[in-house]
Amino acid sequence: MTPILTARGLTVQYPGSATPALDAVDIDVLPGESVAIMGASGSGKTTLLHTLAGILRPTAGTVTLAAASGPVAVHALDDAGRARLRREELGFVFQQGLLLDELTALENVAVARMLAGVPRHQAEGEAAQWLAHLGLQGMEHRRLGQLSGGQAQRVAIARAQVTGARLIFADEPTGALDSTTGAEVLDLLLAAVAQGRTLVVVTHDPGVAARADRVVTLRDGRVVADERRAARAGGSGGGEAVHRVATVRGGQVEHTTVAAPYDEARR
Numbered sequence: 059m060t061p062i063l064t065a066r067g068l069t070v071q072y073p074g075s076a077t078p079a080l081d082a083v084d085i086d087v088l089p090g091e092s093v094a095i096m097g098a099s100g101s102g103k104t105t106l107l108h109t110l111a112g113i114l115r116p117t118a119g120t121v122t123l124a125a126a127s128g129p130v131a132v133h134a135l136d137d138a139g140r141a142r143l144r145r146e147e148l149g150f151v152f153q154q155g156l157l158l159d160e161l162t163a164l165e166n167v168a169v170a171r172m173l174a175g176v177p178r179h180q181a182e183g184e185a186a187q188w189l190a191h192l193g194l195q196g197m198e199h200r201r202l203g204q205l206s207g208g209q210a211q212r213v214a215i216a217r218a219q220v221t222g223a224r225l226i227f228a229d230e231p232t233g234a235l236d237s238t239t240g241a242e243v244l245d246l247l248l249a250a251v252a253q254g255r256t257l258v259v260v261t262h263d264p265g266v267a268a269r270a271d272r273v274v275t276l277r278d279g280r281v282v283a284d285e286r287r288a289a290r291a292g293g294s295g296g297g298e299a300v301h302r303v304a305t306v307r308g309g310q311v312e313h314t315t316v317a318a319p320y321d322e323a324r325r
């Protein structure tokens with residue numbers, strides 16, 4: 059299967075830092091999978107997510123996105139090109155920063171379509187459909203600041219999908235939520251995956267990792283483990299590890315290939 063996202067030798071060295079935050083990371087993300095990125099604080103998770111998503115330009119290495127129109131060299135785009143790519147091809151569910159407190163839930167979602175040139179009336183209609191789909195019917199006209207953390211994440215998930223983005227990046231989407239609300243938000247993200255989207259999620263939450271198709275673990279800016287899990291029926295549930303792709307120990311990559319990858323189980 060052709061990856062939707064391919065990174066090779068991805069390296070980020072922040073100015074003034076003695077060691078790279080990301081150190082020659084290779085990763086392929088397959089279409090329709092959910093990938094949890096884990097690791098200790100400071101291991102490079104957010105840096106990896108931002109580099110894969112074209113928020114941050116790598117110091118070295120490549121990121122290639124298989125966009126609908128053909129392959130895009132994300133690392134080589136200028137700021138405007140990366141902003142356009144993020145707007146048109148990618149969805150984001152971050153704890154803060156993308157949604158505007160002073161706008162209503164509806165406006166926060168609709169604006170993503172209006173930025174793509176869709177007329178306001180149509181954009182609001184599409185936004186209302188997504189908000190209803192995500193359990194926010196009746197709350198469309200509340201300002202974001204009047205919503206709970208879980209409701210605000212639902213708005214973010216609606217916004218991430220309303221554009222038709224096939225690839226969603228999430229950074230600690232359950233981090234600020236109680237466990238029940240966090241599980242509900244995760245359900246919605248995994249529902250998007252069950253409907254064919256691809257999810258890359260940075261998390262400290264073992265509950266998120268347990269339900270992802272795959273867990274990539276970083277340490278000191280390097281991938282130290284990359285494990286696939288069996289998807290249970292419906293795309294949710296615990297998932298047992300059945301397919302170890304590669305494990306890195308002491309700088310050596312150990313490749314193990316076990317049959318029954320999740321892809322067949324899902325199709």
Ligand SMILES: Nc1ncnc2c1ncn2[C@@H]1O[C@H](COP(=O)(O)OP(=O)(O)OP(=O)(O)O)[C@@H](O)[C@H]1O
Nearest residue numbers: 072073075079097098099100101102103104105106
């Ligand atoms: N803008 C920056 N300038 C300089 N150093 C940075 C910057 N952002 C991150 N770093 C450093 O890069 C390393 C990786 O940071 P990053 O935020 O990617 O880690 P993380 O695994 O996401 O951490 P956390 O779980 O705490 O969010 C850390 O040592 C961090 O201090």
